[in-house]
Amino acid sequence: MRNRAISEELFKRASAVIPGGVNSPVRAFKAVGGNPVFMKSAKGPYLIDEDGNQYLDFINSWGPMILGHAAPVVVEAVQKVLNDSFSFGAPTRREVEMAELIVSIVPSVEVVRMVNSGTEATMSAVRLARGYTGKDKIIKFEGCYHGHGDSFLIAAGSGAITHGAPDSPGVTQGVANDTLTVAYNDLSAVEQSVLENKNKIAAIIIEPVVGNMGCVPPSPGFLEGLRKICDREGIVLIFDEVMTGFRLSLGGAQELYGVRPDLTTMGKIIGGGMPVGAYGGKKEIMQQVAPAGKVYQAGTLSGNPIAMAAGIAMLTHLKNTPSVYQTIEKTSADICEGILGYIKEKNLPCSINRVGSMWTLFFTDQPVIDFNTAKTSDLAKFGQFFRSMLERGVYLAPSQYESLFVSAAITQEQAAQVVQAAKASLEEVFQK
Ligand code: HOZ
Secondary structure, three states: OOOOHHHHHHHHHHHHHOHHHOOOHHHOOOOOOOOOOOEEEEEEOEEEEOOOOEEEEOOOOOOOOOOOEOOHHHHHHHHHHHHHOOOOOOOOHHHHHHHHHHHHHOOOOOEEEEEOOHHHHHHHHHHHHHHHHOOOEEEEEOOOOOOOOHHHOOOOOOHHHHOOOOOOOOOOHHHHHOEEEEOOOOHHHHHHHHHHOOOOEEEEEEOOOEOEOEOEOOOOOHHHHHHHHHHHHOOEEEEEOOOOOOOOOOOHHHHHHOOOOOEEEEOHHHHEOEOOEEEEEOHHHHOOEOOOOOEOOOOOOOOOHHHHHHHHHHHHHHHHOOHHHHHHHHHHHHHHHHHHHHHHHHOOOOEEEEEOOEEEEEOOOOOOOOHHHHOOOOHHHHHHHHHHHHHOOEEOOOOOOOOEEOOOOOOHHHHHHHHHHHHHHHHHHHOO
């Protein structure tokens, strides 16, 4: 057993002054057993904890660290601007450069507004869709998670389901009434909901590839079908690309699947690890945002100059280095095929979903296509697997209902080590 005495001590102190000892529920180990590990530093593919233990990282800050930790290109860009002050509350050149960069990369985005997190982006995009259409209701998909805005904490995935509150207390009935939920990948359920709420739906918001009930890809034709329904009914289609943007391809899931949403929400990679989000889309809709239009949205730190420097460096690097996407695809494929080979050989009740560098090993033999099938997973076995991998120096998301993220910093040799660790852990879990 690894020594984590300092982590244990910090968790004890944290629990006295921070709810649950963590500043975001997904960091807690409640669902997998044990206490969270406190990290001290990270470099490339490795996290190093307060006790000096080293882990190959498959969370990568829940997505942003696509190049691995402390990527020199991002570190240098931040170092260069640190002495120019941290915030102005006035426009800066870097915000213009960032907006131009995003518009040049994300296929459907003509105009973009910077915010500070993915949650802010999704809340703002939905308000905009309501202001633009003059309608109130939204459709979201069961198990999708779009940050912690009230409208989205209905049948929510990620930490909400992990900690047993997919419908959070504190969300008013009025807000809940305006959020309609349907099963992911079920186009006829969407048609039915739209029919029952004719001319009342402002937006359909979706993770085009879900990360928040574990990784779940869209069925062929599903995203295209949503596009058609939205066009026919005058509904704003919002792709939440906070996780998938700049990851599944440079232009995100919308580029990968060739479906253009009306609005896109972004976060994670866009800030290179700094707190950055953005929402953007068709000019006609985005021009409704204040002060161009009347839909109000604001932020003291929006477009923060240090965060913009990190984001510009990250996006510029990705734009100029297509090999990043080849690398993470190959590493992810090698790892998943290696583990899947073992699952088949031993006939284990497990399955893997993968799209590019997002993947989840589910402890169920059912194909996971939506929230209900994700929930057939054996959570106790997942917990055992998680703890075993942690002991073997591999840091996974402490929940079955999360996607893992692969960075370009992982070498072929390290990928092979992860496969070996997974085989040994599966052997332990199933005692075969
Ligand atoms: N939304 C991410 C997990 N699926 C990470 C952010 C968080 O909830 O802390």
